[in-house]
Amino acid sequence: MLRYDLPASLVVFLVAVPLSLGIAVASGAPLAAGLIAGVVGGVVAGLLGGSVVQVSGPAAGLSLVVAELVSTYGWRATCMITLFAGALQLLLGVFRVARAALAVSPAVVHGMLAGVGVVIALSQLHVVLGGSPQRSAIENVAELPRQILDIHDHAVYAGLITIAILVGWGHLPQRLRLVPAPLAALVVASAIAAASGWDVTRVDLSKSLESWVMPAWPRGDWHGIVAAVLLVALLAGVESLLCSVATDKLHNGRRTDLDRELTAQGVANMVTGALGGLPVAGVIVRSSTNARAGARSRWSTVMHGVWILVFALCLGWTITLIPMEALAALLVFIGVQMVNMGHLRNLRGHGEIPVYVTTMLGVALVGLAEGVLLGLGLAALLALRRLTRVTVRVTPEPGGHWHVSIAGSLTFLGVPRITSALRAIPAGVPVDLDLNIDFMDNAAFEAVHAWRTDHERSGGSVDIDEIHDEWYAMGASGARVLPAKPPPPAPDRWWLPWAHRRRGRSSAAADLAVASARVAPAVAGVAAAGGDGSGQPDLLAGAREFHRRTAPLIRPFMMGMARKQEPSHLFITCADSRIVPNLITASGPGDLFTVRNLGNLVPRRGTAPPDDSVAAAIEYATEALGIRTITVCGHSGCGAMAALLGGDAPEGMPALGRWLRHGRHSLTRFAAGSGAPSETPGGEVPGSGDAGSPGDGDGGPLDRLCRANVLQQLDNLRSYPAVDRLVREGRLELVGLYFDIGTAQVHVLERPPLAAGAM
Template sequence: MKNTIEATLPTPPGEGWLAGLLGWRRHAAADFLASVVVFLVALPLCMGIAIASGVPPALGIITGIVGGLVVGVFAGSPLLVSGPAAGLAVLNWELVQRHGLIALGPVVAMAGLMQMAAGSFRLGQWFRAVSPAVIHGMLAGIGVSIVAAQLFIMLDLKPLGNGLTNLLGFPAALADAAAGLTEARPAGSAHLAALVGLATIALMLAWGRFAPASMRLVPAPLVAVIGGALLAMGLNLPIRYVDVPSNLLEGVQLTTAGALLGVFDGPLLMAAMAIAFIASAETLLSAVAVDKLHNGPRTRYSRELFAQGVGNALCGLLGALPMTGVIARSSANVQAGARSRGSTILHGTWLLLFVSLLPFVLRHVPIASLAAVLVVIGCKLINPRDIVKLAHFGKVELGIYLVTLATIVATDLLDGVMLGIGLAFAKLLYDLLHLEAALQLKAGGRQALLTLSGTATFVRLPKLAAVLDKVPHDVELHVNVRDLGYIDPACLELLEEWGERHRATGGSVVLEWETLVAKYRRRDRRTRQAFEPAGG
């Protein structure tokens, strides 16, 4: 009780910042070590997600830096790490392919402004109100699309289009690459890139399973990328490598006010809304997951949403990728012993220093290795446990999941998410309007059973009245309401009045009163008396 009261008390001006600074000093050692781990996880992912998005790797690194140095300071979830996310890679790629790289900055900046507005109006909790079937279907669809695209990049080839097009076209590309293993093809390097990619995947999986306990903090993606780079360098393979400018500012394309106003064009505005929605949902769901991993301060959702908006607005002005709070880096942060936001901020510092002082190191990283890392991450997004879990809630939930997944793969992310949300609302509307009223006359004609299931609202009152009119006057009617989700005053009043008339004509009613009250959550003495004399 004391903790609850203290949490509601206002924080004196300046005390929050002072407490934060003192907290960083207390936890400096733990946060320093955790920040190094997060930096090692984030570096290959920032570059890999940028390549998956069809943009230069530097733009992904810039987003990671902003996520640490800016969002880390204002975040409502201190241990949540922000940066470019695989969940937005498909949407980023579609945006760049359709409208060019020049459209990325303005769209991301507009998405950030939308998030800032949503956070200012304290809408953080509402972004969590999305059907699990849609969320899991979205993640699985993103996973399939990422894998389908990165398989091409792992062959040093360009993806053909959306997820379905890539899936259908990959067998031919793979056969062509396999032919390079037996044929001398100086102009082709797909088979060599594929070997580096497969070696990277093998290293990543092996490290995750067989790494010594003392080395578990070294992230598997980093080990795998280093292994792939050493293999490519040792064999001097003629494959594609990461191209990072000596000066990170060379990759910055500042967004002008005119370009920002151009976002109000229909397709670009829809893209901005999609990025804002998906980034917010992924961030806040990740924040929920991170809260379960530690016992520290809980997430302030609207503040986190506003901080993400600030970060995305800044990334948009710099022409970089959009960001979200990401669970992989955040869980690594918690597991490495982070105690405050200092770890998140320091990881952004290490990213900035590394690409500023050692960019030549990154130029030895094969693009096939980064693509291979994302293939593994994409596969993890396709979680069979989600299918089993949703199946327990019924075929409709599973159907929404599958439709969302299939639509994302066959068309694009926005269409899939919107269709999934539409189906979820349609199911909700059906549940609100659906009422089953089954009447059975028992042998002898002296008893009848009325079974109600679904939702009894005024919209379905005519149906309920029609069934009650079929009940013979002199029977003992048993009303089963155990499968009834809710009953509103209109239907409750109908049952009450009908019960009084039925008793007056020689009949009786047996009804589980306590169960009915639980559906309506109201105790009314007069209504109770209408049923109790005969039914108890």
């Protein structure tokens, strides 16, 4: 581990020192406070923390809070507030409430950091330009024009050079960027200022170390002190936990123990407060640098803290060479980076940009605590709006019927919209009302029930189908309605094979034991006869899952189809277990009239040996059902085609050998190389992929035979007079599909024109 962690610790150390100094300046704290926080964050939080690569230290997001506390209570009292905040974090970690902090909307956190960045950049820009920060962001903006127009001395150039290097560093070749940008910028600016003899502002770190004092009890209103402790504890804790979650995405090691991390942050803040350091939090800049530098364990974080301590004790004199204007320029750059446009792109898809902007403007214009509260309030309102969103569709149908669909959560907030839509329905008409809802409160029930009563009183009828849960039925019967939504069902992955969903033998055995009490009698009867471990339990578990999840959803539709089927397609495909017609065509019950056999073969009319099964299905589909499309679907790697290509059926399977005789025309077509399939213009079924890369897809003999077989079966269909007549009249379409199993793509095969006499 050392060969990875040692170099990473040095890289993080080089990044952390200038950032710690700059954040101390922005916080109005002694420069030594930033270095103390860097040491404690590395050593204490690194040793005790729950993340293996997260790096803690002074955070720019807390600089406004610290600056306000220093202005109100003084530096010594601010250290005591930091100590108390750490004790609170420790207590919260012990009670394992860390994950509750993740309930804070990231839009609020990112907006807060962006607002802090705006304030830091605006205030420190005045220092870069040779002036002094104003009291608020608005005053800083208003003062900027005059500040820019004033003539300044050469010290201003130190800040401008720093910003130029920070901006341009990322565009240099990788081999020239071994030194972190902040360190390079400060070194270059300091060297130029020293060589040019510029009169710059400098700070002596030794005086800062010599003036160290113990923390003091804060004086003032205790309500304000308690609020300050809560604010520091919560902001530092939330930032650390969110940083842990983000850092986990940067490495493949052990995931973060959030409660342990919060506990470690608490201990670190108690130590840094006692030693006179800034508040500590997990910092994404240093953490991402650590992960990208190849750190494998927490020792990289610990060693980086040791390097900061060695630097402060042995090389602290070098800080006197750094111009304050250069440190201010570094803070301007950090502040601009805190307004991360990547977060805006992520939030845009979730409609949370208003929360981000509100928080950012609130922090910048009003204050940190006020801006966070504004953001939290707006986030709560938007969440409430989403949770109570209701969709109402009212559609007139032929025959005078009206169809109403109501979906969402029916609460008192949605009553005006519901009643407005229902009143638009004419009196006396029959209405089908579908309720696809996950909650209904009393106000919504009263509104729907009152409308139904009035509508039926006027001579109309209302047929209510509840697709999700029977909220209306429970309300009408007087049964107790639970005050909260039911838990959402687990993801329904019915399309996965049983092997991927099996829960274990003990669970399956337990399910079989209670099968008769949970499923329909017919299924239960099968369960009683089939629990022999031969594979049937999977099928029975699937039947139980159908009864539990799917049957309630499709029951209204199945009741309408119970007396008559009206499919639009005859679908002829292989019996291969990997082909699921309804899955690959996104169809449902009643859509496909399906025929399955080995090799998706259609025996020609009058062929020997005769096969009445396929012929009967074709006759029934065309004459009785009036289907409009016949589709033959082949697939890659077909076993029947492989046997046909090999020339012999497997030994001991005489019936298979006789059946494969119906494929001899496909073999002849393949051998002649005529009528080869081609893709439709554009390639395939829209959205299914690249038609030019078929499946098994190497274009080998078996692949070509499988495709040619599909086209041959379409020709065989024309040997049936009814099919040929309907095709010629334009009332029936023949379609060839090819399913590439390996890539899960469906290709449409285009038939070449038939030569005269080909039939």
